[in-house]
Amino acid sequence: MPVKTKMKKEDKLGMEINYGRERSNTSGIKLKECYYPEDSNIDYDSKLGKPGEYPFTRGVYKDMYRGKLWTMRMFSGFGSPEDTNGRLKLLLSHGETGLSIAFDMPTLYGLDADSDRAHGEVGKCGVNVSSLKDMEIIFKGIPLDKVSTSMTINAPANILTAMYATVGEKAGVSKKQLAGTVQADILKEYIAQKEWLYPPEAHMRIIRDMMVYCTKNMPKWNYISISGYHIREAGASAAQELAFTLADGFEYVKLGISNGLEVDSFAPRLSFFFNSSINFFEEIAKFRAARRIWAREMKETFGAKNPRSMMLRFHTQTSGYTLTWQQPLNNIIRTTVEAMAAVMGGTQSLHTNSYDEAWALPSENAVEVALRTQQIIAYETGIPDVIDPLGGSYYLENLTDRMEEEAYKYFKTIDSMGGVVNAIKSGYLQREIAVTAYAHQRKVERGDIKIVGVNAFSKEKEEPINVLKIDLKAERVQRKRLEELKMKRDEKAVERSLEKLRQVYEGDENSMEAVIEAVKNYATLQEIADVGREVFGGWKEPTII
Amino acid sequence: MEGTNDYLKRRIRILVAKPALDGHDRGILVLAKAFRDAGMEVLYAGLLATPEQVAKIAVDEDVDVVALSLHNSAHLSAFPEVKKWLKKLGADDIQVVGGGIIPPADKKRLEKMGITGNFGPGTPLEEVISHVRKVAMKKWKMDQ
Numbered sequence A: 001m002p003v004k005t006k007m008k009k010e011d012k013l014g015m016e017i018n019y020g021r022e023r024s025n026t027s028g029i030k031l032k033e034c035y036y037p038e039d040s041n042i043d044y045d046s047k048l049g050k051p052g053e054y055p056f057t058r059g060v061y062k063d064m065y066r067g068k069l070w071t072m073r074m075f076s077g078f079g080s081p082e083d084t085n086g087r088l089k090l091l092l093s094h095g096e097t098g099l100s101i102a103f104d105m106p107t108l109y110g111l112d113a114d115s116d117r118a119h120g121e122v123g124k125c126g127v128n129v130s131s132l133k134d135m136e137i138i139f140k141g142i143p144l145d146k147v148s149t150s151m152t153i154n155a156p157a158n159i160l161t162a163m164y165a166t167v168g169e170k171a172g173v174s175k176k177q178l179a180g181t182v183q184a185d186i187l188k189e190y191i192a193q194k195e196w197l198y199p200p201e202a203h204m205r206i207i208r209d210m211m212v213y214c215t216k217n218m219p220k221w222n223y224i225s226i227s228g229y230h231i232r233e234a235g236a237s238a239a240q241e242l243a244f245t246l247a248d249g250f251e252y253v254k255l256g257i258s259n260g261l262e263v264d265s266f267a268p269r270l271s272f273f274f275n276s277s278i279n280f281f282e283e284i285a286k287f288r289a290a291r292r293i294w295a296r297e298m299k300e301t302f303g304a305k306n307p308r309s310m311m312l313r314f315h316t317q318t319s320g321y322t323l324t325w326q327q328p329l330n331n332i333i334r335t336t337v338e339a340m341a342a343v344m345g346g347t348q349s350l351h352t353n354s355y356d357e358a359w360a361l362p363s364e365n366a367v368e369v370a371l372r373t374q375q376i377i378a379y380e381t382g383i384p385d386v387i388d389p390l391g392g393s394y395y396l397e398n399l400t401d402r403m404e405e406e407a408y409k410y411f412k413t414i415d416s417m418g419g420v421v422n423a424i425k426s427g428y429l430q431r432e433i434a435v436t437a438y439a440h441q442r443k444v445e446r447g448d449i450k451i452v453g454v455n456a457f458s459k460e461k462e463e464p465i466n467v468l469k470i471d472l473k474a475e476r477v478q479r480k481r482l483e484e485l486k487m488k489r490d491e492k493a494v495e496r497s498l499e500k501l502r503q504v505y506e507g508d509e510n511s512m513e514a515v516i517e518a519v520k521n522y523a524t525l526q527e528i529a530d531v532g533r534e535v536f537g538g539w540k541e542p543t544i545i
Numbered sequence B: 001m002e003g004t005n006d007y008l009k010r011r012i013r014i015l016v017a018k019p020a021l022d023g024h025d026r027g028i029l030v031l032a033k034a035f036r037d038a039g040m041e042v043l044y045a046g047l048l049a050t051p052e053q054v055a056k057i058a059v060d061e062d063v064d065v066v067a068l069s070l071h072n073s074a075h076l077s078a079f080p081e082v083k084k085w086l087k088k089l090g091a092d093d094i095q096v097v098g099g100g101i102i103p104p105a106d107k108k109r110l111e112k113m114g115i116t117g118n119f120g121p122g123t124p125l126e127e128v129i130s131h132v133r134k135v136a137m138k139k140w141k142m143d144q
Helices: A009-019 A044-048 A081-093 A132-138 A157-170 A186-193 A200-217 A229-233 A238-258 A263-269 A280-301 A330-344 A364-379 A394-416 A420-425 A428-446 A473-488 A491-506 A512-520 A525-536 B026-037 B051-060 B075-088 B104-112 B125-143
Strands: A099-102 A148-152 A179-182 A225-227 A271-276 A314-318 A349-351 B013-017 B041-044 B065-070 B095-100 B115-119
Touching (some): A132 A157, A132 A473, A186 A420, A225 A229, A238 A394, A238 A420, A280 A330, A314 A330, A330 A349, A491 A512, B013 B026, B026 B125, B104 B115
Parallel strands (some): A148 A179, A225 A271
8 A cells, every 4th residue: 555645835845945045964063065086185194004904994904895794783681681691692593793782770770689779670671680690691602702792781791791601611721712892891880871879080980990900801801892872972073972982992091001001912802882873974984984083193193113003893783763654664674774884984894773763672584674774784785895985985085084183073072171081070971962962952943853654754644663662571570589598608608708899999909800700709780889879989970951 | 720721821840851861952951941932841951961850840849841851872771760750659640741862663662651742853833742742731621
């Protein structure tokens, strides 16, 4: 049956009026009608160079996708550890090449499944992990020496890293062999995602402990994934995402250097995580600008010598914000365009969102379409055949330069405030994002920005789609497991290791060994996190609005 | 105010809140600004307030409407919890409106429990604002 879409009179009128209006992108950069050679000031060797060579504008690897396609890394995890174990095994059997785990809100906030605050949230947005026991179940039968695991965990990342290392050890895989990433980017939590346990200084100290410990003991463990994704989702423009994310990155580099780490000993471990939104060329320019800025700053400001320290490698996720609940199938197209921008921008791995995510957590069918979208881009379109296919475009080179300029303006402002932590504590970064988000929404309301199915080409009635339903089973399972765990474990050992951690947190020595010890004794996630809460206290953000 | 229509000219006092473990505050911050621009007095409960805390602030601050937003699938437990606490505190007249990632089936259940709106992403601000005005009016009539 043909779909009847109504085109309101205002829609038509709006389009005609808009035809002659000034065009700009999300970063507020005014766009010319057409770009010419004089618009792109290309000093080829210093600004672009070959792929795999400084300043890496065109890509971090010499052969890019001809050598190896990007990793199709679909973020997943829900319900109980058993459910997630099943989903991970299924994805591995479908040819997925890397695991990525989402945790539920209680886990992200360092709370156990039996905490009052966890009620109704256990296993909802990801898998629940309340103790080592749960991690043992999640990874049961998965060869940890062969897969790489990305865990989207921030505030309690030190505890989850300790758990993963312990699961590996019990399965006979040494810390040296374990490959993977924890997000552990606390700065963007304060800026955008807002999931923290302690004040900024305390979290930075814990990140320092992880950096120093893993640099020495876990060579394949990437302990920070510096994330712009959430900054963008919270409302930032592409230029703000670029600027705030790289500024966070520089902050972690300074942290490592000021704690005695040689820059080249840890910088190759730092990776990035960006958003790919709907403004196609702006996104590609953002990715290219990010690589160039990072390479330059790592070399010139931080004195890196190893080219790997200068390479900005990144994971990309398509934008959740651009998905609409109206006419949800249209989201497949949005995700496709965003995924293409990520690939043309040279991403190392990619998560594509599912079309039903404005309605609920994704259903299995929708996740499959999202993965297929990547496979079609990879195998059918010819896009991966040529590296940086838009390089040299007058428009794109101009836009790449402009994104870079916008980022440096923000670096200057943040520096003048005394760095990112101060810019967070004063609420500056959060307010900048809120202002952009509101301005964007006003433009949508006025019809200056058109969203198909929302304020243009809308339908009278939306047909509901089938969505994933999650029950409270996970909560019951997890509570019961905790109860049993607490009866079986050696309480004295738990107390002893938590007391030891308290002493370590009160002082300044590296805390990783103490966390690992507590994890091994089956102290729960919250018991370990609570030690920090008692020593460091909590944090309340400054007024944003 | 008996016998007059003065209540129609009152400023709406609204508390915006995220009553669960959920840091996705883009929507609620945009709404807070929009409510303010629409002439309302806006209070923000901050992140991580419990349903009990949200209800207490609503009562202490004598608001007309509580606007709740969640993107973490906890709406079915957290929104009714706020409602329950309001009732416990004798403030059943305070109107509760919701929004976020809310599947259609849940929307119906929430409506039945007296939590209205339940707007999804992409809802025009005007639609949310006019709904808030409507329920505030309902409360004022109840209070008369």
